[in-house]
Amino acid sequence: RMALYEFNIKNQLLGKLIFEHPRYDLTSVNYDDGQLASVSFLAHGRLEQQFFTDQQQKLQQQLRQFFPDEQWLVIDTHAKEHLLFVFSSTNPGQYFLYEQGSKPQLIGSVLPDLSKYQLAPSIKLSVKGRDNLAIESLLTLPTQKGKSAPPLLVMPHGGPIGIQDTDGFDPTVQFLASRGYAVLRTNFRGSAGYGKKFSEKGVAALGDGIEQDIRGAVELVRKEYKTDRACAMGYSYGGYSAMMLAIKEPDFYQCVIAGYGIYDLPLLFNASNIKIQPEQRIRVERVVGPLNPSLKARSPVYMADKVKAPVLLIGGMEDDIAGFEQTHRMFDALKRAGKSVQEMFYQETGHGHDRWDLDHHQIGLIDQFLTAHLS
Numbered sequence: 001r002m003a004l005y006e007f008n009i010k011n012q013l014l015g016k017l018i019f020e021h022p023r024y025d026l027t028s029v030n031y032d033d034g035q036l037a038s039v040s041f042l043a044h045g046r047l048e049q050q051f052f053t054d055q056q057q058k059l060q061q062q063l064r065q066f067f068p069d070e071q072w073l074v075i076d077t078h079a080k081e082h083l084l085f086v087f088s089s090t091n092p093g094q095y096f097l098y099e100q101g102s103k104p105q106l107i108g109s110v111l112p113d114l115s116k117y118q119l120a121p122s123i124k125l126s127v128k129g130r131d132n133l134a135i136e137s138l139l140t141l142p143t144q145k146g147k148s149a150p151p152l153l154v155m156p157h158g159g160p161i162g163i164q165d166t167d168g169f170d171p172t173v174q175f176l177a178s179r180g181y182a183v184l185r186t187n188f189r190g191s192a193g194y195g196k197k198f199s200e201k202g203v204a205a206l207g208d209g210i211e212q213d214i215r216g217a218v219e220l221v222r223k224e225y226k227t228d229r230a231c232a233m234g235y236s237y238g239g240y241s242a243m244m245l246a247i248k249e250p251d252f253y254q255c256v257i258a259g260y261g262i263y264d265l266p267l268l269f270n271a272s273n274i275k276i277q278p279e280q281r282i283r284v285e286r287v288v289g290p291l292n293p294s295l296k297a298r299s300p301v302y303m304a305d306k307v308k309a310p311v312l313l314i315g316g317m318e319d320d321i322a323g324f325e326q327t328h329r330m331f332d333a334l335k336r337a338g339k340s341v342q343e344m345f346y347q348e349t350g351h352g353h354d355r356w357d358l359d360h361h362q363i364g365l366i367d368q369f370l371t372a373h374l375s
Contacts, residue, residue, distance in 0.1 A: 001025050001195035004039065025193050032056070042193050044124045044136050045167040047071040059100070066104050069121075071168075083107075089140070090119035092169040118143045120177035122167050127216040129189065130209055133201065137186040137217040138165055140177050141225075150182040151229040151374045154218055154245060154253075157185065158236030160210055161202050161287050164192040175363055181370065184221055188213035204289025206237075206265065207244045207298030214245065218252075231309075231374050233257040233366075235352065236322060239314075243300035243307070243330070250308035255373040257366055259314035260351050262322050263330040264302075265295035271323050304333035310340035312369045314362065316349035342369065 002025035006015030019026070024041040031037055038051045051057045059082070063072055067086055075083040075095075084096040084104065093110035109115065125137040142150045153176055157163050165185040173183045187193070188210045190202015202210060221227060232242035232253050239261020246253040262268065268284045269291045270276055275284075281291075288295065296302055311334060315327030327345070334341040344365055346358060353359050 002027075004029050004036075023194065025195060027193075042164065042166060044126075045122075045138055045165055045187065045193075046124075047073070047166075062100065063098070063104075066098075087168060089122045089138075089167050089169060089173075117178070119169075119174050124167075125217060125220055127213075127220050129213040129216050131201070133189060133198070133213070135186060135188060135213045135216060137184060137220075138167060139221060140173050140183040140185075142177050142180045142182060144180065146180065149225050149227040150180055151231070151254075151370075152218070152221060152225075152227045153181045153183045153370075154214065154230055154232050154242075155183055155185050156188070156210075156214055156232075156234045156238040156241035156245075157191070158234070158238050159192075159202075160188070160190045160206065160237040160241075161199060162190075162192045163237075172363065175367075176370075179367060179370070180375075182221070182225070182227065184217060186214045186217045203286060206240065206288055211241060211244050211248060214241065215249070228252075229254055229374060231255040231257060231370060234261070235259040235314075236261060239263075239322075240300065243311075244298070246309050246311075247300060247303050247306045250306065253309050255309045255369065256307070256311045257314070257369065258311065258330070259362075260316055260319055260322050260327070261330070262326050263300045263333075264326055265299045266291060267323075267326065267329070271325060301329050301333045304330075304337040304339060307334060307337070307339050310373050311342070312366065313341055313343045314365075315343075315345045316351060316353075317345055317347050318350045321351035 001020055003020035004018040004026060008015055019039055021041050024043055026039050026041050028040040035053060037053050037056050038049050040049045051060050070086045070088045070091060072084050072086045075085050080100050082098045084098055085093060086096060087093040092114060095107040096104040097107055098104040120140045120143045123139040125139055127135050129135040157165050165187055176183050189205055190199055190210060230253050232245040234242040239258035240263060242256050242258045243263060246256045265288055269281055274280060313327060313331050315324055317324050331341060331343050
């Protein structure tokens with residue numbers, strides 16, 4: 001795991017271990033006058049801090065009284081005054097000025113217009129994956145409870161290596177929760193924040209171990225919340241995973257939303273003259289494993305006939321990360337197989353949008369698609 005060590009500058013060698021969390025990677029370390037003051041890490045996607053000095057521990061105790069359910073960071077300190085940034089899954093962020101012994105004073109808010117809306121908190125879930133691997137997930141339930149179990153959106157993150165879903169404010173998740181959907185996000189094997197061994201277990205696990213981790217979390221939600229309707233939804237690797245989940249469990253998923261994804265794994269090795277260069281092949285192998293026949297067997301492009309649910313396929317024609325050809329092939333394969341597929345190919349978009357108007361257009365399109373096939 002990412003930990004704190006001494007380092008000898010002269011001989012360039014690591015010294016003794018100073019601090020290591022038993023489960024999570026450290027994200028930051030703070031020293032005060034040469035003394036270790038605090039370390040930070042993401043525990044189940046939530047920012048946690050461990051303090052070591054009496055002054056820091058006292059500050060932590062005081063702030064917990066004012067912000068029991070929030071995450072917070074000390075941005076700056078002058079004398080006894082602290083500038084704080086406070087946030088959570090239901091709080092995009094607020095800045096406070098805090099003087100010890102006094103009530104924190106609100107200075108300003110991120111996205112203050114959202115204060116009039118009810119936002120949905122995250123529920124932490126844990127399951128045991130294959131190899132007895134502990135898998136953590138975040139479930140967001142709809143802000144308005146209905147008489148029946150809400151439809152579930154299974155939303156794998158991108159990567160798949162080195163990315164992590166966190167318990168902060170997510171505008172997409174909150175939008176979908178406001179529309180009556182439950183949203184499940186899983187930090188499957190390969191996700192960041194859980195150490196090197198956990199990350200390496202995600203290598204070459206596309207379409208196999210990763211999706212098994214997600215399915216374990218889905219089974220827990222189905223058991224606990226009695227949901228029987230679901231849509232698989234994701235971007236980048238999440239787009240690939242959404243397709244694979246629907247292929248593996250065609251009777252559970254009523255629809256698929258896949259954006260900017262990879263769907264033809266062998267194509268990652270030969271999509272262009274650059275891709276066939278040795279250094280590029282090594283980079284791809286560190287994620288999907290070596291080029292072999294099993295990659296074709298784990299590529300949705302070659303299993304389009306097994307897709308049962310209607311698909312919304314989103315792509316950026318300027319995508320130089322996944323490559324638009326990936327999306328184009330998936331669309332062509334679905335059309336040839338006679339499947340229900342709705343496409344939206346953005347001409348001036350790469351691996352996702354860099355314009356708010358297109359973000360708004362895309363989420364509106366998703367809302368319409370979900371209403372038609374899952375509501």
